[in-house]
Amino acid sequence: MGFLNGVKEVFSIGSTLDRMNQGIDGVVNYKSCSVENFFESQYGTINTIVSGGADDIRFKVLRAHIAIAINDGFPVIVLHQGNPYIGSRLRNEFGGVVETNIVDIGSACYDPFYDLDGGAISELVMGAAPKSFDIKHNAKYYIEGVVELLKKSKKKPYFNLLATCPHTTLFDKIDDLVGKNQISDSDGQEIKSKLMIGQSESAKIESYFYTLQTQIQPFLYRTKSREKPVNVRKNISNKELLVINIGNIANELYVNVLIEELKRAIAYGSSAAVVLDSISIVGNDKLKELIMGLSGQVRFTVIGDDVVALSGSDEQLFTTLVGRAKKIVVLSHNAGTSAVKWSQVFGEHDKQEQSYSVSKGGSYNSPIPFMASPNYNKQVNYNWKREYIVKPEKIMNLGYGEAFVYSGDINELAHVTFR
Numbered sequence: 321m322g323f324l325n326g327v328k329e330v331f332s333i334g335s336t337l338d339r340m341n342q343g344i345d346g347v348v349n350y351k352s353c354s355v356e357n358f359f360e361s362q363y364g365t366i367n368t369i370v371s372g373g374a375d376d377i378r379f380k381v382l383r384a385h386i387a388i389a390i391n392d393g394f395p396v397i398v399l400h401q402g403n404p405y406i407g408s409r410l411r412n413e414f415g416g417v418v419e420t421n422i423v424d425i426g427s428a429c430y431d432p433f434y435d436l437d438g439g440a441i442s443e444l445v446m447g448a449a450p451k452s453f454d455i456k457h458n459a460k461y462y463i464e465g466v467v468e469l470l471k472k473s474k475k476k477p478y479f480n481l482l483a484t485c486p487h488t489t490l491f492d493k494i495d496d497l498v499g500k501n502q503i504s505d506s507d508g509q510e511i512k513s514k515l516m517i518g519q520s521e522s523a524k525i526e527s528y529f530y531t532l533q534t535q536i537q538p539f540l541y542r543t544k545s546r547e548k549p550v551n552v553r554k555n556i557s558n559k560e561l562l563v564i565n566i567g568n569i570a571n572e573l574y575v576n577v578l579i580e581e582l583k584r585a586i587a588y589g590s591s592a593a594v595v596l597d598s599i600s601i602v603g604n605d606k607l608k609e610l611i612m613g614l615s616g617q618v619r620f621t622v623i624g625d626d627v628v629a630l631s632g633s634d635e636q637l638f639t640t641l642v643g644r645a646k647k648i649v650v651l652s653h654n655a656g657t658s659a660v661k662w663s664q665v666f667g668e669h670d671k672q673e674q675s676y677s678v679s680k681g682g683s684y685n686s687p688i689p690f691m692a693s694p695n696y697n698k699q700v701n702y703n704w705k706r707e708y709i710v711k712p713e714k715i716m717n718l719g720y721g722e723a724f725v726y727s728g729d730i731n732e733l734a735h736v737t738f739r
Contacts, residue, residue, distance in 0.1 A: 350736040359384035366646035371627035373651025389593035400597040407563040419560040429547035438467035448576040462518025483533040535571040552581035569603035598624040602632035628658035646728035652718035659712035
């Protein structure tokens with residue numbers, strides 16, 4: 321591991337049996353070192369899990385991971401749930417290296433429809449719609465008709481314009497534009513035709529936009545804002561760093577749109593590094609589907625004070641996360657159940673223990689009976705038992721910055737304290 325070869329500790333204390341067991345468990349101990357020593361560019365951008373410990377230590381790990389992703393040319397998307405510091409901290413770290421965009425309450429600039437045509441907008445809307453909306457396929461024509469009407473009116477199809485669309489007066493608006501010769505009669509008829517094909521779904525579309533507007537309102541781009549509009553698609557296309565506050569995982573439609581943007585970019589051959597910061601994966605079906613069906617085009621990082629909890633009780637999801645991760649950093653945990661889970665991940669080994677048995681034999685010969693001494697036979701017994709390589713109590717009692725790090729690229733489990 322490059323520099324790490326120089327910080328491995330050599331065991332020089334303890335009994336021969338202790339040293340033998342240290343070799344059997346396979347854990348390599350390192351002297352205190354920086355996080356970056358465990359994230360070397362030669363291994364590239366890899367799937368990573370960071371669980372437990374203090375926020376500032378987790379951020380150091382995240383920073384090291386993102387630095388490699390940017391160096392490898394990956395656009396980076398960080399989704400978080402109201403972390404008040406992560407955006408500014410990442411901008412301070414990488415703003416001078418790559419364009420860094422922050423979508424948050426203090427920098428509302430998200431617009432999922434920015435710079436998209438009617439077909440792309442309708443596909444995004446339909447793809448992100450939860451099943452509960454029951455939007456039928458013909459709704460795409462209605463959306464395309466609304467977008468075309470905006471463009472013919474010399475307006476860009478920003479989300480706010482579609483969300484506040486006066487659906488009941490659209491046909492009157494078309495007639496007015498035709499009457500003023502702002503659009504041709506044939507263009508007007510074409511727009512009306514699309515609206516009529518999808519008119520049965522107009523109420524559902526209106527409800528969809530209202531719901532989405534409610535969820536993304538604090539982060540939504542507004543025309544004449546000094547902020548420039550951003551979205552996932554644009555970020556990936558320009559290979560930038562995008563930090564997005566989702567507000568709450570309960571904002572289902574908002575999260576769905578973000579995931580759908582990502583999926584569509586990947587479908588066209590793009591790659592991305594995606595970070596989920598303290599977000600419950602089981603809280604959103606499309607997010608879970610994304611993780612379960614990841615391709616090599618997406619490199620993920622799941623980070624939080626307890627990634628086991630973020631996976632809920634979904635054993636298949638947790639197993640998938642761990643199975644695809646090439647770097648797992650486990651810091652201290654408060655929950656015993658989570659500590660046990662990580663102990664299970666790190667596996668078990670056979671440990672040899674020694675015990676002693678003493679048997680009483682005959683007496684030494686002596687002419688004086690009361691001075692005769694019994695003969696004791698001492699026997700050393702060696703037994704093997706199965707136990708965790710890293711015990712749960714060890715994980716729960718890790719100190720500040722102390723971690724177990726699994727590196728899949730070299731198949732190593734390390735014990736280290738980050739400074």
